[in-house]
Amino acid sequence: MAGAEKTEYDFSLFGEMDSYLFREGNHCRLYEKLGAHVAEHGGKRGTYFAVWAPNAEEVSVTGTFNGWNRTANYLSPRKDSSGVWEGFIPGVEKGALYKYSLRTRRGRVIEKGDPFASFWEVSPKTASIVWPHEYEWGDGEWMASRSEKNALGAPMSVYEVHIGSWRRNPVEGFRSLSYRELGHELGDYALSMGFTHVELLPVMEHPFYGSWGYQTLGYFAPSSRYGTPEDFMYMVDVLHQKGIGVILDWVPSHFPADAYGLAKFDGTCLFEHEDPRKGYHPDWGSWIFNYGRNEVRGFLLSSAFFWLDRFHADGLRVDAVASMLYLDYSRKAGEWIPNRFGGRENLEAISFLKKLNEAVYSDFPDVQTIAEESTAWPMVTRPVFVGGLGFGMKWNMGWMHDTLAFMSKDPVYRKYSHDKITFSIMYAFTENFLLPFSHDEVVHGKGSMLGKMPGDAWQKFACLRLLYGYMFAHPGKKLLFMGCEFGQGKEWNHDDSLQWDQLSIPEHRGISLLVAELNRVYRQETALHELDFTPDGFEWCDFSDWEKSVVSFVRKNSSGGMVLAVFNFTPVPRLHYRIPVPCGGYWREIVNSDAGEYGGSGFGNYGGLHSEELRWKQSEHSLCLTLPPLGMLLLKLER
Incomplete structure (x- = not known):
């Protein structure tokens, strides 16, 4: 292992209790332990790296700090059974680009981004970025009183927004607005229209812009297309200071198969199932999380906590819950495997959703979890202790x-x-129930809301x-959904801005005023x-x-x-x-x-x-x- 002496192994953020909780599936703050963390050790400043890859033969960190040399900085496997590899590399600072290089048991070398990366290069580039969060929040008044704003008895009128296409700058190449610009412009607009909350289509990093964020790859990073994590914090902060709550779309139901992502992360089906009858979504061409694996549950629980904790989100709208609940979702006979009782219910996913809601409401009692669940599954919004799934609200499809x-x-x-x-x-x-006229109703040839009217x-x-x-x-x-509030004439196009000029037409202005x-x-x-x-x-x-x-x-x-x-x-x-x-x-x-x-x-x-x-x-x-x-x-x- 030439150059291995440049990595130090006598420093760890991942302790015995972390290992125990991780293996048990009850660690909800893994983002504080795994990933890349700038720290000091032995009088040296550098970065501690930790990654879960239990089936890898060797793991190293490559990056701008070592010329992308996979033999320069090896990580060491922990001596417990956690499957975590770790090491401290002196001199690695904020802004360094990095990837993990893994040798599989079959001898193949693969490169992966960090599942816990807090920042990524702008797609189509694929490197993770060492990026400790440095932000001073100014939304203390909102955070202290938001239990009233997010209560089930409070008014909640949500404005659903796709960041990339809400409003574009025609002067600068018709670019999307940045997080910082959105904080002010979207905040002022939502306030003028009387909305109480905005709901953002997934901001989590995603390689394919056309997926609108629903093919999430970076479960701990806001998309770098619109700015840094601090820029995203600034946007949430400004919205809160204007009295607008922020709900984030969150996608634990599937993930894309991009080679540098979670799929076959250490050469094996680590986050997903081996059998495509359980681990592959035919609708979206993506992989399904293995909800029965404790470490995967901890990964997803930690992602949910991350957005509520670090980014002050007021709620999570959980996407495609129906696809999680049913083993035969969008599958024909013979294309799915029954549960241990012979039924079609995904018992592991049900258990995970209950755990998710119990954990979230325990640590963040002043937020809401909202299920997009399109079937008649009973008691979605009833407490777990009476047999429900524990969500705060459900979309009334x-x-x-x-x-x-x-x-x-x-x-x-x-x-x-x-x-x-x-x-x-x-x-x-x-x-x-929450009554939704969402993005799904104004895409794929369905026309605009106005166009549906006879x-x-x-x-x-x-x-x-x-x-x-x-x-x-x-x-x-x-x-x-954005644009519906003034009766936009055409259906939504993620590559275009809303038709704001229509507000000069009396009929559209009338819809907006109403x-x-x-x-x-x-x-x-x-x-x-x-x-x-x-x-x-x-x-x-x-x-x-x-x-x-x-x-x-x-x-x-x-x-x-x-x-x-x-x-x-x-x-x-x-x-x-x-x-x-x-x-x-x-x-x-x-x-x-x-x-x-x-x-x-x-x-x-x-x-x-x-x-x-x-x-x-x-x-x-x-x-x-x-x-x-x-x-x-x-x-x-x-x-």
Whole structure:
């Protein structure tokens, strides 16, 4: 081992307890121990390297500091059974490029990036970068009070953003904005629109830009395309100081097969399964983590902790949970292996998800984990101790699909699908639901949200305003993908900027103004968010008028406050339309999607009206309303 004397072995950050917890699958902060860490040892400054490669014959570190000589700096295997190789290399400082060189048991030499790297070269380059975090946070006020902002009873209106294409700089080659630019521009915009949180499509380092981050390779590093880790911290910091929470998309369901990444890391299937019937995703051409391997569980748990700890994230939206739960996900008969009981449930993945949520809420009780789970798997958002998966919230995919299917129909035919707009209440309180109109609905030929709406131009805009009004009144937290908030005309393209110029068109500006007003009212009126996850916060007024496609219900708060929501899903104005209400009083009109300022025709109720003591259907009191065409009304009870 020529040159091995340049590596020192009598220094370690990875102690006996770390080794024990790692092998047990209960180490949630491995990023403090494994990877590259600048340190001092024996009066020398350098970098300690540690990597898990139990089946390698030898491991060395190559980099700019040794001329990429794989024989210059060998690591030493620990004498326990952890499979960790480690060593301290003097003189290696922040900014040094490095890779691990591994000799497999078959004698093949392979080069790998660091699974715990905190910074990477900009793709297509593949080296890891020694990069200790050096940042002084200024979001103490937010962090001290965020338990209130992230609570299940708080208003949560999420603006989903793809960093690379939200807004581009036309002066400088149409480049994407940097993290630091985004902190200010995105923060000011989200604030002006009334959103409470932003959710970022995966920022974790990914080799293929066109994967939008969902083919994650660097589970401990924000993408270097937009700046350094400190730049990313700055962006989160600024958003927090502006009062905007930050949710990160996180992908523990699969990883890409790039040669320098996790796939066959030490020459064997270390992070993944050997059998493709368990370890390969046919949909995405990527590998599936081996959730039953303790060290892999620790790797993923540590990644989740890392973003919450080091980057002050307020929540993790866990991608593709359904693909983790089912062994036969997107597989035909014979393409999957049943569990030990003969079933299709992935018992190891279920155990991992429960462990993830228990650990996160134990150490970070003021954040939320959110599952993108597209099936009817029960108790996704119920505590582990009662048999649930332990998530804080779940995307309501059934509501989204039914609602868009209903709204895409010509209004004359909507009465034949009336159940699609009412059925969601049957299960609305079985989980803590978030209502998503996400990036998935405006890509791959699905068209824009505006393009899904039927009819002529006026009807399309009216239907989109009606749709958003229905979303904000319906029980559940809210999520809108960027561009949807002003009715962008074309579907999303990750290589392009949003069509910001459309805000100069009155109809698009009207959509934007309405979304901002819906956000304001949603935050202000506790009846619209406080009891989102309990039937105590909801009461039907009338869901039976399928012939006219009219639906009405009341949202309530814990102190008896009420907001009435009425929807007319046809282009026919309904004059003198009577609706039963739970009690008497003055009902003030607080939102009308048909108002002229939003591009509507101006039908309304002159600011509000008193109920009548006239029994109608199930109630002793009723209102005689003017329902605008393709319009929604919100009326607040003022006794």
